[in-house]
Amino acid sequence: MSEPTELTEPAEVSGASPLADRAAELDAADPLAPLRDRFVLDDGVYLDGNSLGALPAGVPDRVADVVRRQWGELRIRSWGESGWWTAPERTGDRIAPLVGAAPGRIVVGDSTSVNVFKALVAAVRMAREDGGASRDEILVDAATFPTDGYIAHSAARLTGCTVRPVAPHEAPAALSARTAAVLLNHVDYRTGRLHDLPSLTATVHAAGAYAVWDLCHSAGALPVGLDEHGVALAVGCTYKFLNGGPGSPAFLYVRGDLQERFDSPLPGWNSHAEPFGMRPDYEPAKGAVRGRVGTPDILSLLALEAALDVWEGVSVEAVRAKSLALTDFFLECVAAHVPAGRVTSLTPAAHAERGSQVALRCADAGEVMRRLIERGVVGDFRPPDVLRFGFTPLYVGFADAERAARVLAEVLEEF
Ligand SMILES: Cc1ncc(COP(=O)(O)O)c(C=O)c1O
Ligand SMILES: Nc1ccccc1C(=O)C[C@H](N)C(=O)O
Incomplete structure (x- = not known):
């Protein structure tokens, strides 16, 4: 610190x-001053967008349309006709340029906590595939927003790992042949410190472990460069600097060359190659879809999609x-x-x-x-x-x- x-x-x-x-x-x-008109605000000074972003002006009418017309009139047809079924990947592609990801690498859904779980367990599984069972340690940002730490402990118990808390800048010195995954925050929620994602990612990967980044406090606030810096896995929320609304779904990024290897610990039917085949055996879908779990939270997801319109031309x-x-x-x-x-x-x-x-x-x-x-x-x-x-x-x-x-x-x- x-x-x-x-x-x-x-x-x-x-x-x-x-x-x-x-x-x-x-x-x-x-030059960005006129963008304020794209939001619903009052005469106060709102400096809490790092907890809950303000309401984009276009969201209420869009949500009303989703509820009244798409749900109220089209009902079940909306899964196809209103694009409900594909919304997790479509919305992921809208977030992608803001965090430096190519299309097809981000899926939106579930909370950040759930995505931390998916990403960490998947990271440990990949590290074991590469380096064997001796990879049994997860390094976790010691100052992390608590949920990441709680989830990491459970992921560790389930995978037979132990958790070692480290300050992010001390992570390189703590790496060893035992390290499976390293869970770090891009920006510390309390101090606002920005950690060196390019260099930490490279060091973690050079040690044969996988870097998992929590982008809650950087997505929509600063360039992240996920593809450019070779980040393996990343998660983030959408209700802070992406203004998606209270409880808007989080996102999960999996690097292109790792998508085939991403082995989700929550392989729900939405991540199946053939979800409507209703087959008893599990066959994971290809691409970002593999990060899904169950039925998407459509109202929140489509509110987020509308909120992302404020980035037009920005x-x-x-x-x-x-x-x-x-x-x-x-x-x-x-x-x-x-x-x-x-x-x-x-x-x-x-x-x-x-x-x-x-x-x-x-x-x-x-x-x-x-x-x-x-x-x-x-x-x-x-x-x-x-x-x-x-x-x-x-x-x-x-x-x-x-x-x-x-x-x-x-x-x-x-x-
Ligand atoms: C760094 C960080 N991770 C995770 C979360 C929360 O996760 P969830 O979306 O599961 O509530 C927050 C804030 O709520 C956070 O600041
Ligand atoms: N999701 C919330 C729901 C209710 C109240 C706060 C939050 C936050 O996001 C807190 C934030 N993560 C923080 O950095 O303190």
């Missing part, structure tokens, strides 16, 4: 209004550039507005190590966040002492960043 950075006032002391003026200039020059590279500018500017505003020593940033200053959020360590963080929310600045609190501010460049602007820092300073004066 990064050393907390003490935020100190910059040499040139800036008042609220020069920063507000700068924010206005930055917003005026921002590149994830442009989103990344704005995200870094926004988080830089927010940190600058915090340093200017908040008295020195009241908060420390857990988020690395280096762009190469920063995701799309800023995490500030702060005394009484729970109560501070409650008051921020009361004043219209919505971030979240993560125990024990972290204020999290997520920046979704599609709908957050520079004036939002300045206002959030100013309101934070006002709230802190009350303590």
Whole structure:
């Protein structure tokens, strides 16, 4: 984990209004600023898109059509006529360019937790095929969002492996001839630290193990380059920076050359080569379909598909550039507005190590966040002492960043 950075006032002391003026200039020059109109928002500052993305404006009518016409009128015919049956792969292909995957490598369905399970067990099975039963250890990001750790322990018990928690940057030193799989987060959910996916992936694979990446906090926030960097398996949620809605289904990526070898621990009928053959024997389908389990959650899936329309004409590279500018500017505003020593940033200053959020360590963080929310600045609190501010460049602007820092300073004066 990064050393907390003490935020100190910059040499040139800036008042609220020069920063507000700068924010206005930055917003005026921002090519992504008009995208905010593609979302349903209010006058508040929404900095919690790293937990639940805002509602894209086109979703309500699409969902209403899915419910009233596709379900209400077409009923069973919609599996074919409305494209319900193929929606998991079709939606996967819409996510693919955002994470650097070719078409046909991503399937959408189930929760992230379930996909972590499928990916980890499949990774261990492949490592055993390559290297034998001596591959009996799973390395897991020690700071992971807890669900990944819980699932990894169960996957380990089922496969006869043990779990070893490691800090991601220490994973290379922990690799051995016993390592079967390495489960890492691309961006740490608490600190916002971005881990070095290209180099860690290469090192893990060179050791004969398989890298499984959790992209929950990077998909839709920054370029991932899954194909380019040879990632074996990856999972991610779609309700954060992809704005798919509460409980929208997660995605699973399997590298092209591994698809034939992907041996799912949950081989439900939807992943069968001939699902309507109703055969007693299991024959896995080819391609991304093999990652499916049971009947897709059509309402959530089609809400997500509609939500992905906001990416029309938008590149994830442009989103990344704005995200870094926004988080830089927010940190600058915090340093200017908040008295020195009241908060420390857990988020690395280096762009190469920063995701799309800023995490500030702060005394009484729970109560501070409650008051921020009361004043219209919505971030979240993560125990024990972290204020999290997520920046979704599609709908957050520079004036939002300045206002959030100013309101934070006002709230802190009350303590
Ligand atoms: C890194 C990470 N993994 C997994 C999850 C959650 O998984 P699920 O979609 O199963 O709730 C989250 C957040 O909810 C997360 O931040
Ligand atoms: N899925 C949720 C449902 C309810 C409340 C929060 C979540 C989150 O996603 C939390 C998020 N993973 C986090 O990084 O804290």
